Amino acid sequence: MGKILLAHGSGGKLSHELIEKYFLPYFKNPFLELLNDQAVFDVHSRVAFTTDSYVVDPIFFPGGNIGDLAINGTVNDLSMAGAKPLYLSAGFILEEGFPIKELEEILASMKKAADEASVIIVTGDTKVVNKGKADKIFINTSGIGIIEKPVNISANNLKIGDKIIISGAIGEHGIAVMTKREGLEFKKEIKSDTAPLNSLVADMLSASTDIHALRDPTRGGLATILKEFAISSNVGIVIYEDKIPVKDEVSGACEILGLDPLFVANEGRLIASVFPESAEAVLKAMRKNKYGRDAEIIGEVAAEHKGVVILKTRIGGKRVIDMLMGEQLPRIC
Amino acid sequence: MRFIDEFRESEYAKAIVDKIHYISRKNVKLMEVCGTHTVAIFKSGIRGLLPAAIKLISGPGCPVCVTPMTDIDKAIALARQKDVIFTTFGDMMRVPGSLGTLQKKKADEGLDIRIVYSPLDALKIARDNKDKKVAFFSAGFETTTPAIAATVFQAHMDGLSNFFILPVNKTVPPAIKALLDTAELGLDGFICPGHVSVLIGSNAYKFIAEKYKRSAVISGFEPVDILLSIYMLIKQIEEKDARVEIEYKRAVTPEGNKKAMGIMWDVFEPCDADWRGIGVIPESGLRLTKKYEMFDAVKHFGINVPAVEDKTSCNCGDILRGLKEPPECRLFGKVCTPENPVGPCMVSEEGSCSAYYRFGANG
Amino acid sequence: MCLGIPAKVIKIDDHLAIVEIGGARKEIGLLLVDDISVGDYVIVHAGYAINKINEKEAEETISLLRRLADEVYR
Numbered sequence: 001m002g003k004i005l006l007a008h009g010s011g012g013k014l015s016h017e018l019i020e021k022y023f024l025p026y027f028k029n030p031f032l033e034l035l036n037d038q039a040v041f042d043v044h045s046r047v048a049f050t051t052d053s054y055v056v057d058p059i060f061f062p063g064g065n066i067g068d069l070a071i072n073g074t075v076n077d078l079s080m081a082g083a084k085p086l087y088l089s090a091g092f093i094l095e096e097g098f099p100i101k102e103l104e105e106i107l108a109s110m111k112k113a114a115d116e117a118s119v120i121i122v123t124g125d126t127k128v129v130n131k132g133k134a135d136k137i138f139i140n141t142s143g144i145g146i147i148e149k150p151v152n153i154s155a156n157n158l159k160i161g162d163k164i165i166i167s168g169a170i171g172e173h174g175i176a177v178m179t180k181r182e183g184l185e186f187k188k189e190i191k192s193d194t195a196p197l198n199s200l201v202a203d204m205l206s207a208s209t210d211i212h213a214l215r216d217p218t219r220g221g222l223a224t225i226l227k228e229f230a231i232s233s234n235v236g237i238v239i240y241e242d243k244i245p246v247k248d249e250v251s252g253a254c255e256i257l258g259l260d261p262l263f264v265a266n267e268g269r270l271i272a273s274v275f276p277e278s279a280e281a282v283l284k285a286m287r288k289n290k291y292g293r294d295a296e297i298i299g300e301v302a303a304e305h306k307g308v309v310i311l312k313t314r315i316g317g318k319r320v321i322d323m324l325m326g327e328q329l330p331r332i333c
Numbered sequence: 334m335r336f337i338d339e340f341r342e343s344e345y346a347k348a349i350v351d352k353i354h355y356i357s358r359k360n361v362k363l364m365e366v367c368g369t370h371t372v373a374i375f376k377s378g379i380r381g382l383l384p385a386a387i388k389l390i391s392g393p394g395c396p397v398c399v400t401p402m403t404d405i406d407k408a409i410a411l412a413r414q415k416d417v418i419f420t421t422f423g424d425m426m427r428v429p430g431s432l433g434t435l436q437k438k439k440a441d442e443g444l445d446i447r448i449v450y451s452p453l454d455a456l457k458i459a460r461d462n463k464d465k466k467v468a469f470f471s472a473g474f475e476t477t478t479p480a481i482a483a484t485v486f487q488a489h490m491d492g493l494s495n496f497f498i499l500p501v502n503k504t505v506p507p508a509i510k511a512l513l514d515t516a517e518l519g520l521d522g523f524i525c526p527g528h529v530s531v532l533i534g535s536n537a538y539k540f541i542a543e544k545y546k547r548s549a550v551i552s553g554f555e556p557v558d559i560l561l562s563i564y565m566l567i568k569q570i571e572e573k574d575a576r577v578e579i580e581y582k583r584a585v586t587p588e589g590n591k592k593a594m595g596i597m598w599d600v601f602e603p604c605d606a607d608w609r610g611i612g613v614i615p616e617s618g619l620r621l622t623k624k625y626e627m628f629d630a631v632k633h634f635g636i637n638v639p640a641v642e643d644k645t646s647c648n649c650g651d652i653l654r655g656l657k658e659p660p661e662c663r664l665f666g667k668v669c670t671p672e673n674p675v676g677p678c679m680v681s682e683e684g685s686c687s688a689y690y691r692f693g694a695n696g
Numbered sequence: 697m698c699l700g701i702p703a704k705v706i707k708i709d710d711h712l713a714i715v716e717i718g719g720a721r722k723e724i725g726l727l728l729v730d731d732i733s734v735g736d737y738v739i740v741h742a743g744y745a746i747n748k749i750n751e752k753e754a755e756e757t758i759s760l761l762r763r764l765a766d767e768v769y770r
Contacts (some may be wrong), residue, residue: 314556333422583754
């Protein structure tokens with residue numbers, strides 16, 4: 001099957017071949033088939049719009065690949081506003097020499113992820129750069145979604161008394177990506193939790209529209225998002241160590257590497273700040289959804305210690321949680 | 334997780350806290366020597382649970398924090414050598430030398446600097462890259478040094494000629510002695526480092542009780558271990574009884590791990606060492622013995638860096654010796670933060686200043 | 697200075713072993729310890745076992761903790 005050549009990105013015959021032979025078959029839809037430089041459609045609603053670039057290394061990891069992240073990540077960013085994701089764009093920057101077989105595998109994953117999330121890729125672009133000017137493959141996806149319910153979901157909208165809910169166990173993506181690099185193996189393999197959360201958010205909003213904030217704890221983990229919430233809304237947040245779900249394998253891996261699961265990235269989880277009277281109903285709805293089975297209420301929004309996140313430890317003590325500074329590096333000390 | 338979960342049980346923790354409150358009368362100053370204990374204490378919020386009469390002071394037991402700027406400069410000089418792959422524990426990446434950190438130099442100059450979890454990883458890199466030279470930043474106390482010694486021993490047995498170490502290892506008992514010789518400190522007892530003690534044995538601390546008449550308890554690292562150790566120390570102090578006790582009985586014995594220490598003393602021998610923020614402590618450092626000299630990176634590459642004097646108004650020296658607390662340093666939280674650390678205590682994640690800043694004053 | 701974790705030895709191959717903690721597994725070196733068998737718990741630091749856990753002492757410490765808890769809560 002061969003490798004990507006510079007000519008594949010120059011707009012000529014090889015570029016067309018690449019699109020017709022690989023991209024179109026996977027992303028087949030009436031918009032793309034027109035092969036125009038843009039997609040044209042009507043929207044009669046409040047619109048949410050987002051963009052993200054994906055540069056993860058390794059590009060293939062237990063539970064997924066860069067393609068899964070590229071679709072799910074953007075679907076999730078839209079969902080975190082309470083928007084129903086509709087249309088995505090996908091821009092690819094390929095390094096000269098990148099194996100076409102691997103490109104195909106990534107495209108197949110993207111198709112599967114897009115189908116699951118009920119979104120379509122309506123426009124795209126591919127460029128090829130000289131060897132060494134990009135690390136294998138970079139993907140940018142932008143997305144448009146519509147907000148049909150009367151919601152105002154934003155990090156600066158937390159209200160005192162809100163319950164903080166997490167949709168499942170933390171740390172799986174970050175650990176999965178590190179597995180090969182750190183020579184870790186598992187009794188039960190840790191897979192990335194990458195997943196589209198739009199159906200989960202839709203179920204939550206059906207249970208109650210009193211959801212004040214939503215975010216997916218990707219880079220920097222749960223701790224960083226809570227700190228962002230606290231600062232943005234100028235409130236205090238209290239969370240309880242014994243309520244935070246962490247799988248044994250993730251705990252074990254974190255113990256070995258000297259990492260704190262609170263700061264490890266997730267790609268298929270969300271944190272919600274919910275009006276207290278609605279919290280139980282929202283939790284119940286979450287647990288009925290495939291991606292919210294292990295959802296838990298882990299804390300609440302407080303009037304005191306504004307801008308500060310406090311963790312109540314298992315033994316009854318208190319600890320301040322700050323956001324991640326730089327990367328978490330494996331430690332021996 | 335076995336042998337971990339039992340020592341995180343909130344029921345046991347609360348019971349010990351109650352008992353501590355029950356027996357505590359005197360104002361007492363305890364030092365946790367080990368940086369990993371400092372972090373553990375902050376992470377579980379132990380300070381806030383203790384009676385006001387008990388003051389916990391963080392000590393200099395952070396091998397990263399006490400690495401002088403010159404040693405970081407040597408590391409950077411090594412990483413810059415042609416065909417060198419420089420390997421290090423993650424802990425050392427953000428320590429500032431006079432030219433910057435290993436992390437920054439890696440980014441700015443494209444140096445081949447790799448983080449390893451174990452010296453064995455560095456050895457493997459050497460085996461897999463025979464055309465390159467691999468240097469390992471050998472840092473740590475007696476918990477880590479035997480592991481490094483075993484790796485050097487292995488390299489020697491295998492006749493590996495492209496593996497070197499930059500030794501900045503130090504030992505703990507001389508540092509504790511130096512602290513006890515600092516009269517102003519007024520320490521009543523020591524929470525001794527559990528894993529260093531696995532190697533050196535509790536007998537190594539006899540001098541604390543016998544010569545200096547202070548209490549010492551060797552502690553594990555889970556919250557219940559630390560609380561139990563504090564309880565044991567308070568009990569000793571209230572009963573005016575200065576002894577060396579082991580709380581971490583499941584791992585520490587009076588003699589320690591003789592096999593491991595034997596390997597360490599075959600590969601390394603004592604020398605004087607400069608502790609950043611404190612100064613030179615005699616016989617507290619380690620260098621390679623003649624038999625293993627060929628593994629010394631500084632000798633092999635002829636590394637020569639100018640001595641650097643630390644001229645900041647940083648109070649780390651006083652903080653490391655327990656004379657001041659982080660907020661008392663003028664630079665703390667203003668000029669000196671974890672993102673822009675000035676002194677060693679803010680650099681390492683388990684430095685007092687860093688822990689204080691990140692986890693909060695009320696611990 | 698001392699992140700050391702208790703892990704169970706599940707396989708031994710000369711001076712290397714595979715240990716497991718909470719379902720996570722890693723290969724470590726055994727050069728610093730003697731007399732290790734599969735099923736033993738060791739403390740792992742920087743890729744080496746630094747000691748074998750004395751399970752009897754562990755149980756005694758836990759009994760002590762239980763007694764303390766009983767005294768306080770009875």
